[in-house]
Amino acid sequence: MLTSKNKVIIYAQDSFGGESAKTGIGFIKYGLCETVAVIDRKLDGKTTSSVIKDLLPIPIYDSIQNAVKYHKNADCLLIGIAPAGGKFPLEWLPDIRNALKLKLNIINGLHDFLSDISEIKKTSEDEGVYIWDVRKTNHKFPTANALVLDYPINVVLTVGTDAAIGKMTVALELTKSAKAVGKSAKFIATGQTGMMISGDGIPIDAIVGDFMAGAIEEEIIKAAKQKYAFAFVEGQGSILHPAWSGVTLALYHGSVPNKLILCHKANYEYLRNTKIKIESLKQFINVYENISLPVRKAKVVGIALNTYGLDEKQTSDLIKKAEDETLLPVTDPVKYTAEKLLNACLNPK
Amino acid sequence: MLTSKNKVIIYAQDSFGGESAKTGIGFIKYGLCETVAVIDRKLDGKTTSSVIKDLLPIPIYDSIQNAVKYHKNADCLLIGIAPAGGKFPLEWLPDIRNALKLKLNIINGLHDFLSDISEIKKTSEDEGVYIWDVRKTNHKFPTANALVLDYPINVVLTVGTDAAIGKMTVALELTKSAKAVGKSAKFIATGQTGMMISGDGIPIDAIVGDFMAGAIEEEIIKAAKQKYAFAFVEGQGSILHPAWSGVTLALYHGSVPNKLILCHKANYEYLRNTKIKIESLKQFINVYENISLPVRKAKVVGIALNTYGLDEKQTSDLIKKAEDETLLPVTDPVKYTAEKLLNACLNPK
Numbered sequence: 001m002l003t004s005k006n007k008v009i010i011y012a013q014d015s016f017g018g019e020s021a022k023t024g025i026g027f028i029k030y031g032l033c034e035t036v037a038v039i040d041r042k043l044d045g046k047t048t049s050s051v052i053k054d055l056l057p058i059p060i061y062d063s064i065q066n067a068v069k070y071h072k073n074a075d076c077l078l079i080g081i082a083p084a085g086g087k088f089p090l091e092w093l094p095d096i097r098n099a100l101k102l103k104l105n106i107i108n109g110l111h112d113f114l115s116d117i118s119e120i121k122k123t124s125e126d127e128g129v130y131i132w133d134v135r136k137t138n139h140k141f142p143t144a145n146a147l148v149l150d151y152p153i154n155v156v157l158t159v160g161t162d163a164a165i166g167k168m169t170v171a172l173e174l175t176k177s178a179k180a181v182g183k184s185a186k187f188i189a190t191g192q193t194g195m196m197i198s199g200d201g202i203p204i205d206a207i208v209g210d211f212m213a214g215a216i217e218e219e220i221i222k223a224a225k226q227k228y229a230f231a232f233v234e235g236q237g238s239i240l241h242p243a244w245s246g247v248t249l250a251l252y253h254g255s256v257p258n259k260l261i262l263c264h265k266a267n268y269e270y271l272r273n274t275k276i277k278i279e280s281l282k283q284f285i286n287v288y289e290n291i292s293l294p295v296r297k298a299k300v301v302g303i304a305l306n307t308y309g310l311d312e313k314q315t316s317d318l319i320k321k322a323e324d325e326t327l328l329p330v331t332d333p334v335k336y337t338a339e340k341l342l343n344a345c346l347n348p349k
Numbered sequence: 350m351l352t353s354k355n356k357v358i359i360y361a362q363d364s365f366g367g368e369s370a371k372t373g374i375g376f377i378k379y380g381l382c383e384t385v386a387v388i389d390r391k392l393d394g395k396t397t398s399s400v401i402k403d404l405l406p407i408p409i410y411d412s413i414q415n416a417v418k419y420h421k422n423a424d425c426l427l428i429g430i431a432p433a434g435g436k437f438p439l440e441w442l443p444d445i446r447n448a449l450k451l452k453l454n455i456i457n458g459l460h461d462f463l464s465d466i467s468e469i470k471k472t473s474e475d476e477g478v479y480i481w482d483v484r485k486t487n488h489k490f491p492t493a494n495a496l497v498l499d500y501p502i503n504v505v506l507t508v509g510t511d512a513a514i515g516k517m518t519v520a521l522e523l524t525k526s527a528k529a530v531g532k533s534a535k536f537i538a539t540g541q542t543g544m545m546i547s548g549d550g551i552p553i554d555a556i557v558g559d560f561m562a563g564a565i566e567e568e569i570i571k572a573a574k575q576k577y578a579f580a581f582v583e584g585q586g587s588i589l590h591p592a593w594s595g596v597t598l599a600l601y602h603g604s605v606p607n608k609l610i611l612c613h614k615a616n617y618e619y620l621r622n623t624k625i626k627i628e629s630l631k632q633f634i635n636v637y638e639n640i641s642l643p644v645r646k647a648k649v650v651g652i653a654l655n656t657y658g659l660d661e662k663q664t665s666d667l668i669k670k671a672e673d674e675t676l677l678p679v680t681d682p683v684k685y686t687a688e689k690l691l692n693a694c695l696n697p698k
Contacts, residue, residue: 111559143592145622205558209596210460212558217591242566242602242642243492247558249588250595273494276643290639293591294625 001132002107002199006033007073009064009104010080013092016040016060017051022164023109023193024080028055030172030197036074037067039095054334064095068102078107078196082164088112096120100127109134109192111206134192135206144213146295148256151224156345157257158235158304161284162272163244165265166334167235168194170304173338174232174261174345181342185230186223190216190251194234204236205247212247213254220255230345233257239287241271249291257298259345260288265306266318281326302344303330350481351456351548355382356422358413358453359429362441365389365409366400371513372458372542373429377404379521379546385423386416388444403683413444417451427456427545431513437461445469449476458483458541460555483541484555493562495644497605500573505694506606507584507653510633511621512593514614515683516584517543519653522687523581523610523694530691534579535572539565539600543583553585554596561596562603569604579694582606588636590620598640606647608694609637614655615667630675651693652679 002008008031010016010024016038028035028048035058038048044062048055061067068074077099083089088110096114099106100123108114113133115121124131148155156174158167171187171194178185187194189201202215216233223231233255237244262284270277278284285300292298303322307315315332322330331340351357357380359365359373365387377384377397384407387397393411397404410416417423426448432438437459445455445463449472457463462482464470473480497504505523507516520536520543527534536543538550551564565582572580582604586593611633619626627633634649641647652671656664664681671679680689 111557146591146625208460208557209554209561209599210593212595213591213593239598239640240643242495242562242605244559244562245602246561246595246597246599248595249598250558253591253594256591274644276495279643287640291588291636293589294628295623 001130002033002076002196004033006076007071008033008035008076008078009037009039009067009071009074010035010078011039011064011095012080013039013095014042015081016043016048019164020081020083023082023196024078025052025055026168026193027078027080027196028058032197032199036071037061038080039064039067064099064102064104068104075103075105076107077104079109082109082192088114093120097123100124100129103127103129105129106131107134107196108132109196111135134195135203137203137207141207141211141218142214143210144217144254146256146293147217148220148224149296151221153220153224153228154230155220155233155255155257156230156259156261157233157252157255157298158261158263159248159252159288160235160238160263161278161281162265162268163237163241164272165263165268166304166306167263170261170263170333170338170341171232171234172197173333174342177338177342178230178232183230184228185232186226186228188216188219188223188231188233190234190236204251205244209246212250216251216254235263238271239284239291240276241274252291253293256293256296258296260298260300261302261304261341261345262288262300263304263306266310281322285326300328301347302328302341304341305330305332307332307335350479351382351425351545353382355425356420357382357384357425357427358386358388358416358420358423359384359427360388360413360444361429362388362444363391364430365392365397368513369430369432372431372545373427374401374404375517375542376427376429376545377407379518381546381548385420386410387429388413388416413448413451413453417453424452424454425456426453428458431458431541437463442469446472449473449478452476452478454478455480456483456545457481458545460484483544484552486552486555490556490560490567491563492559493566493603495605495642496566497569497573498645500570502569502573502577503579504569504582504604504606505579505608505610506582506601506604506647507610507612508597508601508637509584509587509612510627510630511587511614511617512585512590513621514612514617515653515655516612519610519612519682519687519690520581520583521546522682523691526687526691527579527581532579533577534581535575535577537565537568537572537580537582539583539585553600554593558595561599565600565603584612587620588633588640589625590623601640602642605642605645607645609647609649610651610653610690610694611637611649612653612655615659630671634675649677650696651677651690653690654679654681656681656684
């Protein structure tokens with residue numbers, strides 16, 4: 001529902017630059033088509049690169065009307081915010097209605113489906129534009145049974161100490177690095193942002209419990225049949241976070257990975273919104289390795305450290321510390337490259 | 350949608366007595382209303398007690414028509430089979446249509462919803478009867494955050510080496526034993542059969558990934574607010590079975606149990622339909638205890654051994670063996686009582 005020809009406006013009202021805007025930021029960096037504008041009235045007049053280093057400079061506007069005025073080729077409004085639980089704030093509805101009347105298609109990754117709101121659906125039909133509710137799926141998935149083992153594909157899963165710390169980005173960077181050295185590698189999207197970016201994948205956290213693992217199993221087998229040698233799977237949540245651990249484990253056991261890359265946000269001490277302390281990287285390595293399926297024991301082979309906002313010295317100190325603790329290769333694949341982690345994935349051991 | 354006054358016919362065509370009929374068998378034993386007949390043409394003319402020891406003798410018929418002829422007070426047809434994946438076999442549809450025309454309400458726990466089939470729905474409306482698709486839920490669940498910790502309720506979760514080995518039954522027997530010694534205890538249903546039996550609970554495997562843990566959290570808090578001192582939660586699946594482990598973990602982390610009872614089917618060597626070996630009870634005790642939330646470490650305090658079909662000598666040998674291996678209290682709470690396991694749950698340690 002999104003091709004390389006689309007021109008996207010990202011909706012991140014009052015939130016761009018914040019953590020909840022990870023969908024929009026991810027899309028700007030990795031999306032398969034161009035982002036022409038961002039909506040955030042608090043940052044009106046700025047550009048994205050003045051808010052977040054490393055981004056292309058894209059103008060930010062206070063309203064959809066103003067963005068469209070300056071970017072007449074825009075044809076999609078992408079909801080660029082992902083609050084926990086995926087609820088759609090009702091106060092955004094007037095903006096959505098406006099966007100439809102301005103002939104923008106809507107790309108929505110939240111759990112609340114805009115196409116389920118009859119008035120919004122009717123407006124989209126009247127205006128001749130579409131609504132893509134990324135998490136809405138009518139496909140019937142099978143139950144899983146470690147069938148990935150029957151295919152020669154190498155599966156690398158990015159797992160994390162917490163949610164929203166960059167597991168998708170690490171999988172994207174690994175895929176990029178693998179392609180750069182001539183490997184046939186596929187990024188497997190498992191969340192709304194990844195799906196928007198790649199135009200493919202499964203919305204695993206929106207699939208009913210019994211079929212989550214089967215959905216990712218099917219997706220990896222699809223990649224294997226397409227003759228990819230490597231699948232870099234976007235991980236979800238955290239194995240010790242009560243809100244998401246079920247999804248995390250379904251993804252883990254459904255994809256039956258050969259190797260794991262553990263993602264961690266430097267200096268995070270507690271799991272988000274909980275009193276659960278992140279004791280050490282070793283703690284998470286142990287828990288993840290312990291819970292791997294006995295038919296294919298997975299090992300953590302490297303650590304992706306998200307050091308966003310830290311200076312060079314702090315970054316290298318933290319990388320050194322993590323290497324000393326875990327005796328594994330550690331890097332920030334966004335700040336540097338994913339090569340070091342890729343080598344650990346390519347190593348046959 | 351089911352009260353103590355209903356009279357139920359259980360539909361288990363070609364399957365009664367087999368493992369897939371666990372829904373029907375569970376309902377006969379523990380259901381909140383009377384079962385008057387069972388449908389299975391292969392066992393036509395027999396009674397349930399001749400097929401499964403310990404059941405009340407309920408007549409089995411080849412067809413719904415014949416059952417209704419002899420049991421004119423029957424008002425519900427309960428789909429008593431739970432195939433893996435919960436798919437509804439289309440060849441049953443003519444029987445469902447007949448049942449509706451015979452003025453029977455339909456109780457269906459499968460993932461395929463009968464009320465979604467427009468012709469079936471229309472027939473039920475025409476006949477003035479209802480369809481209860483137990484797994485269909487429109488309730489919006491929250492995401493979980495270990496909020497159970499804020500309430501004084503004691504939570505015991507039945508976990509298992511595999512699926513369909515009696516976790517619901519163990520939770521029901523524990524609840525019965527707790528009530529017998531004067532404890533205010535609630536059975537918390539998390540699957541279709543448990544919900545049919547208790548008229549309450551959540552269909553956790555039919556809830557989308559992000560909200561599974563929140564659903565059970567909400568259910569336990571409800572019980573806590575009703576002033577129950579103990580919640581015996583029906584476990585699901587197995588932490589090492591790729592098809593169900595995500596649901597298992599969501600239930601575990603959402604309910605934040607104080608104690609675990611590990612359920613195991615004696616002599617089972619492999620996880621159902623997999624090449625995953627059950628190495629030992631210790632293996633599962635370790636995996637379950639390892640993956641408990643750091644904010645409330647849960648311990649396995651007893652083993653419920655399903656020794657169905659084994660004689661007295663074999664049973665006591667296996668119980669002894671499991672006790673020697675685990676140094677925990679072990680019993681078959683169906684063959685004997687759950688008292689031994691209950692005592693382990695009541696023990697403050």
